[in-house]
Amino acid sequence: MAKIVILGAGYGGLLAAVYLQKAGEPFAIINKHTYHHFTTLLHEAAGGRNDVDEYAVQLSEILPAPTSEVIKAEVSEIRPTENQVLTNQGTHTYDYLIFALGNAPEFFGIPGLAEHSFLLRSLNTAKEIRQHIEQQFASYKEDEDPTKLRVIVGGAGLTGIELVGELVDWIPELCSKYAVPKDEVEIINLEAAPVILPMLNEKLQHVAYDVLTKKGADIRTNTKIVRVGKDVVELASGESIEAKTIIWTGGVRANPLVAQSGFQADNRGRAKINQFLQSVDFENVFVIGDSAVFIGENGKPYPPTAQIASQMGEKAAENICNLIQGKPLSPFTPNLKGTLASLGRDLGVGDVAGMKASGIPAALLKEFTKVKYLYSLGGLKMVSQKRGQWSRH
Numbered sequence: 001m002a003k004i005v006i007l008g009a010g011y012g013g014l015l016a017a018v019y020l021q022k023a024g025e026p027f028a029i030i031n032k033h034t035y036h037h038f039t040t041l042l043h044e045a046a047g048g049r050n051d052v053d054e055y056a057v058q059l060s061e062i063l064p065a066p067t068s069e070v071i072k073a074e075v076s077e078i079r080p081t082e083n084q085v086l087t088n089q090g091t092h093t094y095d096y097l098i099f100a101l102g103n104a105p106e107f108f109g110i111p112g113l114a115e116h117s118f119l120l121r122s123l124n125t126a127k128e129i130r131q132h133i134e135q136q137f138a139s140y141k142e143d144e145d146p147t148k149l150r151v152i153v154g155g156a157g158l159t160g161i162e163l164v165g166e167l168v169d170w171i172p173e174l175c176s177k178y179a180v181p182k183d184e185v186e187i188i189n190l191e192a193a194p195v196i197l198p199m200l201n202e203k204l205q206h207v208a209y210d211v212l213t214k215k216g217a218d219i220r221t222n223t224k225i226v227r228v229g230k231d232v233v234e235l236a237s238g239e240s241i242e243a244k245t246i247i248w249t250g251g252v253r254a255n256p257l258v259a260q261s262g263f264q265a266d267n268r269g270r271a272k273i274n275q276f277l278q279s280v281d282f283e284n285v286f287v288i289g290d291s292a293v294f295i296g297e298n299g300k301p302y303p304p305t306a307q308i309a310s311q312m313g314e315k316a317a318e319n320i321c322n323l324i325q326g327k328p329l330s331p332f333t334p335n336l337k338g339t340l341a342s343l344g345r346d347l348g349v350g351d352v353a354g355m356k357a358s359g360i361p362a363a364l365l366k367e368f369t370k371v372k373y374l375y376s377l378g379g380l381k382m383v384s385q386k387r388g389q390w391s392r393h
């Protein structure tokens, strides 16, 4: 029997696992944690919307079949010439491998950025950001240091803008809890590019900008960070902004294990793959999600999104089943459904299936995408469990 190993239980790896489970094909999935966390909702967790731990679901709940083996371990090396994966819990061999270990932060060589900024990448980092911000408010009365009430978010892509939206909606709660004057709080978003949310059209970008600035955010485009120190960000203009909270959301590159394991990679460290999602170097290795670069018909790589990673996961699993059954491989054709960005707890903006939406309708559409994803993982049971938790607050 063919031995299938999946590395990573994020959007790509988990959807591959669900596909194999349904197909009755045995596999092992190796992940750092025993749970799948909802990365696309981490801004909600960091921004005080619901309890952080509610943004995860145990893998054993989604993959209960006896043919599914969940292994909690940290992958340290892949030896594709020997069909081996090395982890902190031992070595695993495979006939087919799905590499879905996601991304690593891209700091663009900005000095001090890695050392002095928070990142929003996991339940732990979401918790860290949330606790840190709350601590600044809690201790503000001791010295009235204004930098405690200043939060800088670097990057105005989906992650940065959604985080800013959550923070501006959380501030009134924090202000009343710790008796802090609301007009002394500053949420500053710094973006080097001339626009925010580059994946949306100009009109929707303006809508997002207007909504967030009305809610109190200070969004600065064409504003390049050149250096970061402890509690200070230096800009290309020469201006320095002091803040006790600096969060970086400005970019990602592939998991470094891609390049370290000898796979051919592009300038962002993403594995080069063919139309069937196989590594161009090893045909029994499928690389998917943020760790791979898939070039579209326009010659440009698809952006790193959960939407693409999930679809790649299903296709990689399907193609492994095809190989096992001696059937021809099926090419990956992404089905782009659009982009939705939340702008806080009750508003949003986006473009879905060619339809532009903003305000409450966009926020409702975003809620619908959450339900759809939960359903794909665990049917109605998963939908009612998580919706119950998330709607309490």
Ligand SMILES: Cc1cc2nc3c(=O)[nH]c(=O)nc-3n(C[C@H](O)[C@H](O)[C@H](O)COP(=O)(O)OP(=O)(O)OC[C@H]3O[C@@H](n4cnc5c(N)ncnc54)[C@H](O)[C@@H]3O)c2cc1C
Residues within 6 Å of the ligand: 007, 008, 009, 010, 011, 012, 013, 030, 031, 032, 033, 036, 037, 039, 040, 041, 042, 043, 073, 074, 075, 076, 100, 101, 102, 103, 120, 121, 158, 159, 162, 255, 288, 289, 290, 291, 304, 305, 306, 307, 308, 309, 340
């Ligand atoms: C706040 C935020 C909001 C976002 N919003 C959206 C959105 O609205 N829509 C959208 O499409 N995309 C969104 N994204 C992007 C999306 O989350 C990523 O593109 C997606 O998670 C990539 O999926 P993946 O399977 O490649 O990797 P991931 O989902 O990151 O999964 C990688 C998995 O591998 C595990 N792992 C990593 N290294 C190791 C190791 N060495 N050993 C063992 N396990 C390891 C990780 O713990 C993780 O479980 C957002 C991202 C963020 C941070």
